[in-house]
Amino acid sequence: MRILVFGAGSLGTLVGGLLASVHDVTLVARDRHATRVSKTGLDIVGAESAHASPAATTAETGHDADLAIVTVKSFDTAAAAEALADCDADAILSLQNGLTEEMLASRLEAPVLAGTATYGARLVAPGRVECTGVGRVVLGALDGGTSPLAERVGKAFRDANINTLVAADMPRRRWEKLAVNAGINAVTALSRVENGCLAANEASELTHRAARETARVARLEGVRLPNRVARAAIDRVIEKTAANRSSMLQDVESGKRTEVDAINGAVVDIAAEHDFEVPTNRTLAALLRAWERGEGLR
Ligand SMILES: NC(=O)c1ccc[n+]([C@@H]2O[C@H](COP(=O)([O-])OP(=O)(O)OC[C@H]3O[C@@H](n4cnc5c(N)ncnc54)[C@H](O)[C@@H]3O)[C@@H](O)[C@H]2O)c1
Ligand SMILES: CC(C)(CO)[C@@H](O)C(=O)[O-]
Known part of the structure; x- marks a missing residue:
């Protein structure tokens, strides 16, 4: 080929x-x-x-x-x-x-x-x-x-x-991955912690909320992604990649632009098309964009 x-x-x-x-x-x-x-x-x-x-x-x-x-x-x-x-x-x-x-x-x-x-x-x-x-x-x-x-x-x-x-179910897989990235990447990047630090504390609640909102928007888009599936995916990834620094955290640490627009930003934009509010994703996106506009980018 x-x-x-x-x-x-x-x-x-x-x-x-x-x-x-x-x-x-x-x-x-x-x-x-x-x-x-x-x-x-x-x-x-x-x-x-x-x-x-x-x-x-x-x-x-x-x-x-x-x-x-x-x-x-x-x-x-x-x-x-x-x-x-x-x-x-x-x-x-x-x-x-x-x-x-x-x-x-x-x-x-x-x-x-x-x-x-x-x-x-x-x-x-x-x-x-x-x-x-x-x-x-x-x-x-x-x-x-x-x-x-x-x-x-x-x-x-x-x-x-x-x-x-x-795979024949890419719509569900893409949205599940988006839920994982929306939950883990932004929170680890903003709090500067490894993925494993999101297990069972107040930050993990934020992670799960971002993922839940993403799953809801997926369903509004006609993609079958129950909240519990998104949550299980997040928990699995946190456990399996506990020692990882997420790609967004690595971007922030090296002063590079992040992929927030295509992750939390995309959730916000698509939710708006359905007149649905996603406050957690909106907040995470706003904070990351503020960092990008401010002192962040080298
Ligand atoms: N690196 C990983 O382990 C990994 C794993 C899974 C998914 N991803 C995803 O894959 C994508 C790429 O990630 P990456 O880590 O390879 O990023 P990267 O920044 O290392 O690579 C992207 C490259 O594209 C080049 N580029 C951009 N515009 C170009 C152009 N017009 N002409 C030629 N080159 C151009 C950049 O210079 C850069 O070298 C991202 O969406 C990331 O989230 C990365
Ligand atoms: C799954 C993931 C969140 C693990 O760190 C990865 O997609 C990343 O870092 O972007």
Whole structure:
């Protein structure tokens, strides 16, 4: 398969590097990383280890591919969609956090698959990515149901030894992941604690409230996500990732823009379309945006 990875930072470089063992992969990346990968290839270290030689470029447009995988941060999705509109990709797959697929689908003609990734990745230097945890990629049709395209893409991932599930219930899975991120990421980022610190205290009540609101908005959108399922998902993730610093906490600690707009912000925006109030998500989003506007960003 000819695969374009648009926005090869941490996750895109890991996934693209693994896919390059069996597919024709091109990474669209920033200058120093693209140059290093083009010259000497890519080292994957940590929980996965491999040397890969995908093509790498800073050119954002003019590519021809069977599949474009979008791995920019959620706030760069609009720019990625604009660039991909000037490429010939037969299908698009997002592996981003937050609700980004709708924007891709509204701006691109090619079919957009939804995806989630629980692999951990960290770009440690140009041409070198650490796999901090082997997780799973789950992908499928954006509106749910079976999809021959999703099956083909799933096989391409599995052929490259990426732990992959093709799922027919992506709407529920996306909203469940959103509930987890809405609850854990913002609260850990604002209180500067590891995920495990959200177990059984007043902060965990806030986490559960944000998740409950998200589940309610999912149901308003016609997605079956009972509160108890969202709560169980949160509790499971807190337990399994107790020692993790969430991606949003890492962003805040390094003075980088967060993905709050595509997580708590998306819950607020979609709730408003249903005239429904989500005070916890609104408060969390407002506090994070205040930090971003204020002293936060370097
Ligand atoms: N890193 C992880 O372990 C992980 C795991 C699961 C999900 N995710 C999600 O995946 C997405 C990406 O996360 P990440 O950690 O890889 O972020 P990242 O910042 O490391 O990577 C994104 C990359 O995209 C590049 N980029 C942005 N616009 C570009 C453009 N126009 N042209 C070329 N390059 C461009 C950036 O320079 C950056 O290198 C996020 O939504 C994140 O939440 C990450
Ligand atoms: C599941 C999660 C909250 C674990 O830290 C992760 O999605 C993150 O950090 O964004």
